[in-house]
Amino acid sequence: MASRKATQPIHEFPLIRQLQRRYERRSPLVRKGIGDDAAVVSIPAGDWAVLTTDLLTEGIHFDLRTTTPMSIGHRAAMANLSDVAAMGATPRFLLVSLAIPPTLRADDIHALYRGLMSACGQHQVHLIGGDTSASRQGLFLSLTLFGTTPKNRVLFRSGARSGDGIYVTGTLGDSLAGLRLLTNRRPSQQGTALKKKARDFLIDRHRHPTARVQEGLWLNRTQLATAAIDLSDGLSGDLRHVCEESQVGADIALATLPISPACRAYADAHKIDPATLALAGGEDYELLFTVAADDEQKLERQARSRGFLVTKIGRIRPRRFGLQSLASDGTRTPLPITSYRHFTSRMKHSG
Ligand SMILES: Nc1ncnc2c1ncn2[C@@H]1O[C@H](COP(=O)(O)OP(=O)(O)OP(=O)(O)O)[C@@H](O)[C@H]1O
Ligand SMILES: Cc1ncc(C[n+]2csc(CCOP(=O)(O)O)c2C)c(N)n1
Ligand SMILES: [Mg+2]
CATH class of the missing domain: 3.90.650.10 (PurM-like C-terminal domain)
Known part of the structure; x- marks a missing residue:
């Protein structure tokens, strides 16, 4: 359901800048988001950090012939949000890593981000960085979500x-x-x-x-x-x-x-x-x-x-x-x- 024709080649840094322009939001807790070697955040004093990561692999977690890039983004976000929810924590910051095959166009990646960020927007989660690579075969999407909870308050x-x-x-x-x-x-x-x-x-x-x-x-x-x-x-x-x-x-x-x-x-x-x-x-x-x-x-x-x-x-x-x-x-x-x-x-x- 994604276009399999490479009609619109992807350029790494312009793509990242576009994603930053579209999806980065200001937050008093984000000291540095996209644009440096690492993101820097402050968390409320006394809180515990709750960290989870999930990898979605083409052919295992989704099939591009039967789903859309937007749904893949949405499901990836929900898989991570769900892990933070299971700990009883508040989801806050998101890192997104992508390995993009030559068959996908920039439009597909933007659709994937629309799905991702609309799911995150429901919970005021901030995109603070990620990593982008080419893939010889298949789309890989890995999300890391950082949440917080008052210390000693967590569901194990x-x-x-x-x-x-x-x-x-x-x-x-x-x-x-x-x-x-x-x-x-x-x-x-x-x-x-x-x-x-x-x-x-x-x-x-x-x-x-x-x-x-x-x-x-x-x-x-x-x-x-x-x-x-x-x-x-x-x-x-x-x-x-x-x-x-x-x-x-x-x-x-x-x-x-x-x-x-x-x-x-x-x-x-x-x-x-x-x-x-x-x-x-x-x-x-x-x-x-x-x-x-x-x-x-x-x-x-x-x-x-x-x-x-x-x-x-x-x-x-x-x-x-x-x-x-x-x-x-x-x-x-x-x-x-x-x-x-x-x-x-x-x-x-x-x-
Ligand atoms: N490759 C790995 N290296 C280190 N720890 C891992 C690895 N894979 C999983 N874990 C850890 O194992 C535990 C269970 O992971 P698992 O992925 O089964 O979690 P889950 O919430 O049941 O499933 P998922 O979030 O993938 O839907 C977690 O603490 C996770 O961090
Ligand atoms: C094309 C296609 N085939 C099969 C499935 C079913 N599936 C894949 S991974 C998984 C468990 C959760 O994964 P994880 O433990 O990695 O979070 C399930 C139920 C799918 N979604 N798409
Ligand atoms: Mg889980």
Whole structure:
């Protein structure tokens, strides 16, 4: 969907100057942004810095035949914002590194930045620098996001305790269903039973995910969450990280997983259980968090009054029980790992 013709060659320094003119904003915290050997920022006294980086690789994280440069920029920003959100921190400064193949034009890079910066603009994140290189083959995009949080105030993966309720924001499985709609090469098998509105919704959830920054800040500020993680690889794998770091087990009640009407319609049309999409689906960028049993009512009340969608999906158990799925009739079975794994699961997810 990007132009594959090199009609408008890229010149490194004019491109950087244009990006600086368009996207650099003044901030009292930015002492030096784009233009020196490194950026210099000051952070509020006593705050802790929260740092994350994410790499997006053509063919692995996106396919230029089925997506747009603007969506790639948006998703890259949201992937990083989501990690800062999962720590309960405020995102502040962004570094962007690009390796650009000869097939892309300057216009494509500007579209990518429009997607990036519109996502960052929602959270007052400042672009402070980056790096630009040519690539012989494929587009690579690496973002580093710098956030802050008051000292000692942070949501770790390691704080879950036996008895805590397990919650997620939003709905699960939409992004994977959207990706499958985009990449399935046999449209005759998928289009008929699914209304255009549902199809558009799922594709949009894949192309334009929303990082739950406000929710993360709320959970941290109120100290209602004992642990948190963002769902980038898929529930079945990401929950496992929380359990390993917290040295606990978990029950997940499959019937309670929040599934959007569109994802349910997709699952019906394909005769699959929507829970399999929710467990496997990566890139939803929802938050999974745990809450002490005594705080659950308070959490649910506050979520309602703030307009945040949160759903209880299970409970933390002692480590010896491992991770189990709990059926409506009370039977338990081990929760299989079906989430995205680099080096093994690419075809399964895109096919
Ligand atoms: N190549 C690496 N070198 C050093 N540390 C790494 C490397 N890759 C990952 N890590 C660290 O491992 C931990 C888990 O990383 P991972 O990328 O799985 O995070 P994630 O939030 O689950 O996924 P993602 O942000 O990529 O969607 C993080 O602390 C990360 O900084
Ligand atoms: C073309 C194409 N094929 C497959 C996928 C699915 N996918 C790729 S990486 C990933 C997990 C998150 O990555 P990371 O852990 O690196 O943040 C997922 C779910 C996609 N988005 N595009
Ligand atoms: Mg993460």
